[in-house]
Amino acid sequence: MKHTHALFPHHLPPKKITPSTFYxxxxxxxxxxxxxxxxxxxxxxxxxDEVAELTRELSVKTVGKSDFLLxxxxxxxxxxxxxxxxxxxxxxxxxxxxxxxxxxxxxxFITDRSSAYFMEPSQLTIDAIEESTVVFLDxxxxxxxxxxxxEFIRYNExxxxxxxxxxQQRINLLLSATAEQRYLDFISLYPDLMLRVPQWMIASYLGxxxxxxxxxxKELARKNFKPQ
Amino acid sequence: MKHTHALFPHHLPPKKITPSTFYxxxxxxxxxxxxxxxxxxxxxxxxxDEVAELTRELSVKTVGKSDFLLxxxxxxxxxxxxxxxxxxxxxxxxxxxxxxxxxxxxxxFITDRSSAYFMEPSQLTIDAIEESTVVFLDxxxxxxxxxxxxEFIRYNExxxxxxxxxxQQRINLLLSATAEQRYLDFISLYPDLMLRVPQWMIASYLGxxxxxxxxxxKELARKNFKPQ
DNA sequence: TCTATTTCTTATCCTACATCAATGTGAAAG
DNA sequence: CTTTCACATTGATGTAGGATAAGAAATAGA
Numbered sequence: 053m054k055h056t057h058a059l060f061p062h063h064l065p066p067k068k069i070t071p072s073t074f075y076x077x078x079x080x081x082x083x084x085x086x087x088x089x090x091x092x093x094x095x096x097x098x099x100x101d102e103v104a105e106l107t108r109e110l111s112v113k114t115v116g117k118s119d120f121l122l123x124x125x126x127x128x129x130x131x132x133x134x135x136x137x138x139x140x141x142x143x144x145x146x147x148x149x150x151x152x153x154x155x156x157x158x159x160x161f162i163t164d165r166s167s168a169y170f171m172e173p174s175q176l177t178i179d180a181i182e183e184s185t186v187v188f189l190d191x192x193x194x195x196x197x198x199x200x201x202x203e204f205i206r207y208n209e210x211x212x213x214x215x216x217x218x219x220q221q222r223i224n225l226l227l228s229a230t231a232e233q234r235y236l237d238f239i240s241l242y243p244d245l246m247l248r249v250p251q252w253m254i255a256s257y258l259g260x261x262x263x264x265x266x267x268x269x270k271e272l273a274r275k276n277f278k279p280q
Numbered sequence: 281m282k283h284t285h286a287l288f289p290h291h292l293p294p295k296k297i298t299p300s301t302f303y304x305x306x307x308x309x310x311x312x313x314x315x316x317x318x319x320x321x322x323x324x325x326x327x328x329d330e331v332a333e334l335t336r337e338l339s340v341k342t343v344g345k346s347d348f349l350l351x352x353x354x355x356x357x358x359x360x361x362x363x364x365x366x367x368x369x370x371x372x373x374x375x376x377x378x379x380x381x382x383x384x385x386x387x388x389f390i391t392d393r394s395s396a397y398f399m400e401p402s403q404l405t406i407d408a409i410e411e412s413t414v415v416f417l418d419x420x421x422x423x424x425x426x427x428x429x430x431e432f433i434r435y436n437e438x439x440x441x442x443x444x445x446x447x448q449q450r451i452n453l454l455l456s457a458t459a460e461q462r463y464l465d466f467i468s469l470y471p472d473l474m475l476r477v478p479q480w481m482i483a484s485y486l487g488x489x490x491x492x493x494x495x496x497x498k499e500l501a502r503k504n505f506k507p508q
Numbered sequence: 509t510c511t512a513t514t515t516c517t518t519a520t521c522c523t524a525c526a527t528c529a530a531t532g533t534g535a536a537a538g
Numbered sequence: 539c540t541t542t543c544a545c546a547t548t549g550a551t552g553t554a555g556g557a558t559a560a561g562a563a564a565t566a567g568a
Contacts, residue, residue, distance in 0.1 A: 143452050151455040153448070166445035169438075175452065210397075212440050217394035219447040220381070224371050224403065226454040227379040227487045231555070250515060259455040264555050266517055459525075478545065492525055494547055 084112045084135035084185045091133070091159060096207035102200050111188045115180045122178040128167035130188050134160050137184020138248060141176045142256070152257040155181075155245055165215070181249060226259060232268050234258045312340045312363035312413045319361070319387060324435035330428050339416045343408045350406040356395035358416050362388050365412020366476060369404045370484070380485040383409075383473055393443070409477060454487060459496050462486045 089107055092098045098106070112135070115121065122128050124144060132139060139156040141164065153176060156162035167174035168191060197204040225234050235258060239246055246254070255265040317335055320326045326334070340363070343349065350356050352372060360367060367384040369392065381404060384390035395402035396419060425432040453462050463486060467474055474482070483493040 143456065145456040149456070151452065153451065165441060166448060169441040170445070175448070212444070213393060213397040216440070216444060216447065217398070219444065219451060220394060220403070222451055223381065223447060223454065224379065226451065228371065228373040228377070252515070261556055262516075263518085263557085267555080270517085480545070489526060490546075491527080491548085495525090498547080 080114060080185055081112050084187055085110065087135050087159075088133055088187045096197075096201075097203045098201055102204075105200060106193065106197055110193070112185065113188060114183065114185050116183050117181070118179055120177065120179045121186070122164065122174055122176065124175065124177045125173045126167075127171055128164040128174045128176075130190055131161055131163040131168065131193070132156070132178070133187040133189060134158055134162065135185040135187060137186070138181040138245075139178060139184060139186070140181050140253065141178045143175055144177065150256055151259070152253055155242055155249065155253075155257070157242070157245060157248070161211075181253070231258065231260055231264055232272065234260075235265065235268050235272075308342060308413055309340050312415055313338065315363050315387075316361055316415045324425075324429075325431045326429055330432075333428060334421065334425055338421070340413065341416060342411065342413045344411050345409070346407055348405065348407045349414070350392065350402055350404065352403065352405045353401045354395075355399055356392040356402045356404075358418055359389055359391040359396065359421070360384070360406070361415040361417060362386055362390065363413040363415060365414070366409040366473075367406060367412060367414070368409050368481070369406045371403055372405065378484055379487070380481055383470055383477065383481075383485070385470070385473060385476070389439075409481070459486065459488050459492055460500065462488075463493065463496050463500075 085107060088110070089103045092103045092106070093100070115137075121130070121132055121139065122141075134156045136158060139162050140152055141154045141156075141162055142150045142152045144150055154162055162178060164174040164176040164178070166172070167176070194208075198208070221237075225237055229237070235254075238254060238258060251265055251269075252262040255262045258265065260268075313335060316338070317331045320331045320334065321328070343365075349358070349360055349367065350369075362384045364386060366386075367390050368380055369382045369384075369390055370378045370380045372378055382390055390406060392402040392404040392406070394400065395404070422436070426436070449465075453465055457465070463482075466482060466486060479493055479497075480490040483490045486493065488496070
């Protein structure tokens with residue numbers, strides 16, 4: 053029970069913990085962990101025992117909308133696994149403008165890999181777009197996992213290569229594609245996010261202003277485009 | 281001596297192999313391998329024995345200017361280590377326009393990591409900007425290296441993270457920086473390439489037209505900018 | 509429910525960069 | 539020495555998308 057405190061969102065320490073809120077948070081905690089365990093079994097091909105060993109000390113937290121998980125300039129000590137909700141990472145330029153690097157809906161990971169690996173200050177900020185339940189994986193989790201299972205090492209290597217492929221694709225699109233092409237690519241990458249995320253964030257992800265995105269959408273509508 | 285044939289550039293099979301050309305190519309071959317061995321010792325912290333074991337079967341080739349090392353659509357089976365010369369990777373868009381993804385001068389690696397790892401057709405084309413001497417590392421090299429040395433695994437992991445960090449930075453610049461800022465970043469990344477590479481290639485790397493780059497340079501000159 | 513804030517659209521003008529076309533330059537080839 | 543070729547520069551003009559402002563619509567808060 054030692055991690056229960058972590059369940060409550062920072063901004064929302066319930067004044068009175070009634071039995072019902074208590075059990076609600078307990079359920080949330082438990083279900084998030086189970087979800088993460090399932091993920092490890094299916095995607096990383098770990099055994100039940102390995103999963104049990106690895107997940108013994110994990111902390112799960114719920115974070116409120118626009119709560120921060122990582123500030124620019126901090127060293128990133130965690131990988132975040134999103135059980136429910138939606139996180140984002142972004143940079144802030146000299147003019148104070150945000151540029152969204154990644155969205156992380158359910159069952160995605162998000163972190164600043166460079167910062168976590170090289171232990172250097174992060175360029176990225178990570179915060180919650182929706183109230184979210186998040187499993188916190190600190191850097192020792194990775195080491196433990198690596199020592200425990202060769203399967204996990206392979207899984208991790210594959211994840212790194214997937215990430216590289218994705219970044220490559222994004223660079224290529226930014227170099228060669230129009231606003232419209234990039235928007236269509238976004239839709240196929242994150243089909244459900246179109247509805248959940250404010251358009252100005254999508255615009256920011258695409259390197260556009262909200263106004264331009266609005267124009268692109270209008271044009272697509274005129275051409276009778278239907279998203280899947 | 282069994283790899284000697286690989287030394288000669290495809291486009292240039294010497295009609296007569298005089299003793300002097302023969303010894304020249306032999307020297308090239310030998311010196312490239314020595315350079316690569318030194319690299320492995322210093323950067324990947326391998327022992328002399330491990331290096332000897334790993335490099336026994338390597339092939340070294342010289343490629344002529346604008347010879348291809350990988351065509352778009354092929355599966356990439358190699359990682360290329362540049363001993364001397366300069367390679368590049370690029371994509372080709374629907375309009376036939378090239379977009380340079382990476383330059384690889386001396387002591388850099390170049391490959392299509394996604395294609396090599398996932399064994400899928402490459403988006404990238406790789407060719408030589410200058411006549412180059414290249415060490416070919418096929419996919420079994422990686423496996424052998426991994427089996428042979430824990431140090432190599434760490435080195436490879438670090439290389440992957442460096443690569444990710446670099447891609448991240450590039451995405452961020454493409455999202456947020458002006459042509460001028462991106463050019464300045466290019467100069468600090470590849471200081472010596474400014475002189476070796478035609479400007480239209482630099483423009484392509486930056487996502488600009490040669491004309492725009494020319495104007496950026498003019499503007500920098502007006503502002504009395506001196507590289508480094 | 510009604511206000512208030514956030515988000516989305518529309519319209520205008522504007523700017524960074526693209527496109528096109530002409531000219532310049534310097535090194536290699538004849 | 540001149541011709542050619544491969545790049546680079548320059549200028550004129552076009553355009554995608556940015557900046558700004560203001561109203562409409564959606565959402566949230568009370």
